[in-house]
Amino acid sequence: MAHVVTGGAGFIACNLIPRLLERGITVYALDNLVRGRREFLDSFMDKGRLRFLSIDCSDKAALRRAFEQVTREEAITDVWHLAANSDIPAGVADPTVDLKDTFLTTFATLVVMAEFEVRRIHFASSSAIYGDHSDVPISENTAPCFPISNYGAMKLASEAQISAAVETFLDQANIFRFPNVVGPPATHGVIIDFIGKLRATPDVLDVLGNGAQQKSYLHVEDLISAMLFIADQAQEPRTVFNIGPEDFGVTVRFIAETVRDAVAPGSEIRFGEGDRGWVGDVPRFRYDCKQLAALGWRPNLTSEGAVRRAVADIVRQELGR
């Protein structure tokens, strides 16, 4: 029994795959290594049956060859579709980035799953599909969805295409909508950005925006725990779950201070103007995760706890201390 993980050398995959291997599942990790890193997988290559295939998941022909190769050895039962652009500002600057990496990866994955009769998909969607709802807590029933980034748009497009595929060939689709996820191994995001800035100029940390942006943060360990819990429990052909802490989130100021205290205590933090870091950034954000709580799962860490732990993890990763 094999599972395919697209975006298999990315941040989420590197945390998911060891948990799948522990369960005795053979994992085929597919990644074009544009944002993912092959070496992320090294530490658990010997923990179970893990194969890595270097392919671009938006390329149907390449994906088809990969599925042929896998199915010569064993049947694929599940796809964890994690491949996507993860650089939201890059996708705002050039919409073809999210078209190709966030949506056409989904499109090609579904086409090839249909051909190989793989009937279960688990999809990494995003709170970005909702757009800006200001202070209204966002539940799975919040509407209309007006994404404000091409990333959010192409995640919503992916959900829609997956939903339609349930009508034709999929037995089950689990859609996970998560907010900012933090933890190791970090490749991008606010924590690693701040660490990089403080390495370059230890006296001062320049922050985009006024630092008042407040958002929910989920630690990647909690995310993986929730994804596996939902995949184990889900009964309906289509499920969608917000996964996140139910708190009010933490501010960019809190993150900046936590990183500063860990990396360069005493350095000055300088804030910019406005409540958005960049176009497509949602300034305030509250997440309603009651549906997942009702199913019996809650995160271990609050937003504050997730950020504190991720800062410690990533400082260790980046600075070796």
Place this chain on the structure above:
Amino acid sequence: MAHVVTGGAGFIACNLIPRLLERGITVYALDNLVRGRREFLDSFMDKGRLRFLSIDCSDKAALRRAFEQVTREEAITDVWHLAANSDIPAGVADPTVDLKDTFLTTFATLVVMAEFEVRRIHFASSSAIYGDHSDVPISENTAPCFPISNYGAMKLASEAQISAAVETFLDQANIFRFPNVVGPPATHGVIIDFIGKLRATPDVLDVLGNGAQQKSYLHVEDLISAMLFIADQAQEPRTVFNIGPEDFGVTVRFIAETVRDAVAPGSEIRFGEGDRGWVGDVPRFRYDCKQLAALGWRPNLTSEGAVRRAVADIVRQELGR
């Protein structure tokens, strides 16, 4: 002042364009003539300044050349983006049909609008974005959206990409979500199908499904009236309106009988099995259009009235009587 209409030789466009011409607007109709027909525009070529350009709107380079050609003569202020696949079963059989014709037309239109700084879009979306909500009346706030056809998925993807574009360059996006639209000139749909079947075999009309499917039908004249009303009234940068009758709709049985009575009275109607005509078909459907009613617009015709009038119109078109 020029407006561009994509899908400019299609069913909706042929009803919209004369109304734009009446207002003194120059119209550039763009169509690849796969489902649209050039001759639909003939009757009002002399009603105002109307130009037809034969291009595929999913082709960015071709679209760019068309915009260059138009803007040499006058500024484009608005795009009415109507280009899409209109054959839902064809899109279910081959997902690349709706990818290209329903979504990539939107993607290319937005890219080229950004380049030419055209900041107002009016988009023909669909009730198909909602998926199957059984007997629950569907309002703009119904969620989650789980489309059950690739057509519905790619309309939702288009809405999402338009929404994101409001964040970067659009001043205004009006999204019209409409159910089944009937009226002349018919190129596809249940009425023309039934007329075609009765021409082939006047003694019997075979109907897919058990005839109990019940849906809202909107007459195209009411649709155009609503689209223009919303475009005139809308203030917000993003608006979304359900447009439709607020009744419970009519059954396929009613449509079959109305066509039979007009074309071949006394012929036998034979129904099939099940409550869906084809994969991707929503079996029952109730539409909540209170938001548009609150703005001050209601349709002239009920679903029953729309079907009766459309049958008369299309019998005249097809049989000349």
